[in-house]
Amino acid sequence: MDYSESMAYLRKEKETVEMDYSLEKVWTAIQKVLKSLEWNIKEIDDAEHHVNAKTRAAFMSWGSTLLIDALSVGKNTTRVSVVAETPVTTITSIVDFGRTRQRIDLFFTELAKQLTI
Numbered sequence: 001m002d003y004s005e006s007m008a009y010l011r012k013e014k015e016t017v018e019m020d021y022s023l024e025k026v027w028t029a030i031q032k033v034l035k036s037l038e039w040n041i042k043e044i045d046d047a048e049h050h051v052n053a054k055t056r057a058a059f060m061s062w063g064s065t066l067l068i069d070a071l072s073v074g075k076n077t078t079r080v081s082v083v084a085e086t087p088v089t090t091i092t093s094i095v096d097f098g099r100t101r102q103r104i105d106l107f108f109t110e111l112a113k114q115l116t117i
Contacts, residue, residue: 013100016081017108021115023049023072026080029114030068037110039066055103062087064103082107 019026027049034041034053042065043052049070057063064086071079086100 011086011100012083013104014081014083015104015108016079018073018077018079019115020076021078022076023070023078025115026070026078026111029111030070030080032114033107033110036114037106064100066103066107068107080108080111 021029027046030051031041031044034051038056040054041051042054044050051066051068053066053068055064055066064084067083067085069081071081073079082104084100084104086103
């Protein structure tokens with residue numbers, strides 16, 4: 001059995017938050033968050049305010065791919081959407097304990113800190 005056959009599915013979580021900050025401030029903070037968390041930026045599009053990042057793997061857990069999008073919805077309001085996908089096998093699903101959701105929560109917690117600096 002090869003790797004692709006052993007994959008059961010992708011665990012997918014999504015969160016969208018509106019913030020009372022300008023798009024420019026949020027976009028700058030997002031990049032600082034990814035750097036401080038030491039997550040690998042695989043792709044970044046400054047014009048579309050889109051990032052594809054990869055978290056580190058943890059013990060008995062694969063890393064997650066995060067797709068982050070920022071969108072201005074007003075002069076000082078920005079909507080940030082994060083979709084996290086984590087490959088899960090029958091073995092790792094037993095010990096995942098919600099790490100995909102935790103990674104999204106960690107991202108937004110760090111983003112809030114960066115925005116208040």
